[in-house]
Amino acid sequence: MSFQWLKNYMPRGIYARAALILLLPVVVVQLVVSVVFVQDHFEDVTRQMTTTTAREVHLVLLRVDQAQTIADIADLTADIAGPLNISIKPAPKAAIDELDRRLWYDFSGSIVISSMHEQVARVAVVDLLARRMVRLIVTTHLGPVEIIFDRRRVSAAAPHQLLVNMVFFSVLTTIIAIIYMRNQLRPIKRLANAAEAFGRGNTIAYSPSGATEVRAAGTAFVDMRNRIERQIETRTLMLSGVSHDLRTPLTRMRLALSMIEDEDRIPLERDVDDMQGMIDAFLSFAKGEAEGEPSVIDPIAFVQEIVTDAQRGGQPVTLVVAEGEGTVTLRAAAMRRALDNLIGNAVRYGTRAEVSVRLSDKSLRFRIEDEGPGIPSDRHAEARRPFTRLDRSRNQNKGSGVGLGLAIATDIARAHGGVLRLGQSDTLGGLRADIVIAR
Known part of the structure; x- marks a missing residue:
């Protein structure tokens, strides 16, 4: 039997789930104890006590049957009713027509x-409206009589005390357990915050603490973070060093070519420009997600500025959709580099590009679409990898590149806690690239 449907009703947070694990057994125990208590105490004990009192009432009525007049009832029942603490007196004839009565919350009264x-x-x-006594109207050969006795003769005094004590101490122990649970879950939440921040490109202070298992997980996270940071630093240093060292010979080649007046100089200068573009791409990839500090920006104005700059540079780019209001926290320089790369790819492999931005309560989406050949769906993952050139799907003769544009955009989107999604444009028919960031 599958219980997958229960997941839709389960809380998402670890605090809520831990509270559910804690409270569910307490509630179940309370319900079971309450049912057993009501069954054994409210019913069985009350029925036994009422049966005993009914026998005493029956003995009193035997004496009443011996009376010749109403006035004789008090004398004949005095020796029995007195020790039993039962009061008996004549009742109006209209009392026979009364209905049984009890308070609505008097469960044992029924x-x-x-x-x-x-x-x-x-x-x-049987009249139980008076909380501390029972009033009976009984028919006799002399007419109706009223019998009154203490309510504690037929039911336990304060029968709700067990339930009150049970609820009180359950709440008390639950509060204590929640306080202890918060102390135990705090290290887990700190670990989750540190992991989430690192996934967004930030490094916050974190030291393992808590239970042994949580401490072990925290230590493993710190080791993993250190290894990743070393790898990123090594990659950045390597690419920056190689790119920087190549600039000097390229500069000398450019100066030497400027002195050549032969017609072969133009294609050679184009090759040098292509190599310069490759070096710039390496440097952009080396900077990657760490470029710039997070700042609060208006994404609509941010994209409008990027599109305006692209149009000023002669690129056929249009801002078609700008929806939503508000601000977000982004690394503006890094995100601008990602969008510039996507726009550059779009206008390189297509005749024009369309840009849209949509800001909602839950996410921010940047979209760039083109009229180019697109990328097959089965090669989307391959296209996002560094140094990948999809010769079959993208015309490489239209521009130089080393296959880092989508890789840079992927890294920057991931550093912001988002994702780069590729698909086919519904309006232009080419590639559709979405950077989606959760808010």
């Missing part, structure tokens, strides 16, 4: 009423 009618057939009315 047992008293039913048991009294079962044990004493001549009981016409």
Whole structure:
């Protein structure tokens, strides 16, 4: 039997789930104890006490049957009713027509009423409205009489005390357990915050703490973070060093070519420009996600500025959709580099590009679409890898490149806690690139 449907009703947070694990057994125990208590105490004990009292009422009525007049009832029942603490007196004839009565929350009262009618057939009315006494209207050969006795004779005094104590101490122990649980879950939340921040490109102070298992997980995270940071630093230093060292010979080649007046100089200068573009791409990839500090920006104005700069540079770019209001926290320089790369790819492999931005309560989406050949869906993952050139799907003769444009955009999107999604444009038919960032 599958219980997958239960996941839709389970809380998402670790605090809520831990509270559920803690409270569910307490509630179940309370329900079970309450049912057993009501069954054994409210019913069985009350029925036994009512049966005993009904027998005493029956003995009193035997004496009443011996009376010749109403006035004789008090004398004949004095020796029995007195020790039993039962009061008996004549009742108005209209009392026979009254109905059984009890307070709405008097659960044991229904047992008293039913048991009294079962044990004493001549009981016409059982009145339990008075909290501390029971009033019976009984038919006799002399007319109706009223019998009054203490309520504690038929039911336990303060029967709700067990339930009150049970609820009180359950709440008390639950509060203590929640306080202890918060202390135990705090290290887990700190670890989650540190991992989330690192996934967004930030490094916050974190030291393992808590239970042994949590401490082990925290230590493993710190080791993993250190290894990743070393790898990123090594990659950055390597690419920056290689790119920087190549600039000097390229500069000398450019100066030497400027002195050549032969017609072969133009294609050679184009090759040098291509190599310069490759070096710039390496440097951009080396900078990657760490470029710039997070700042609060208006994404609509941010994209409008990028599109305006692209149009000023002669690129056929249009801002078609700009929806939403508000601000977000982004690394503006890094995100601008990612969008510039996507726009550059779009206008390089297509005749024009369309840009849109949509800001909602849950996410921010940048979209760039082109009219180019696009990328097959089965090669989207390959296209996002560094140094990948998809010769079959993208015309490489239209521009130089080393296959880092989508890789840079992927890294920057991931550093912002988002993702780069590739697909086919519904309007232009070419590639659709979305950077989606959760808010």
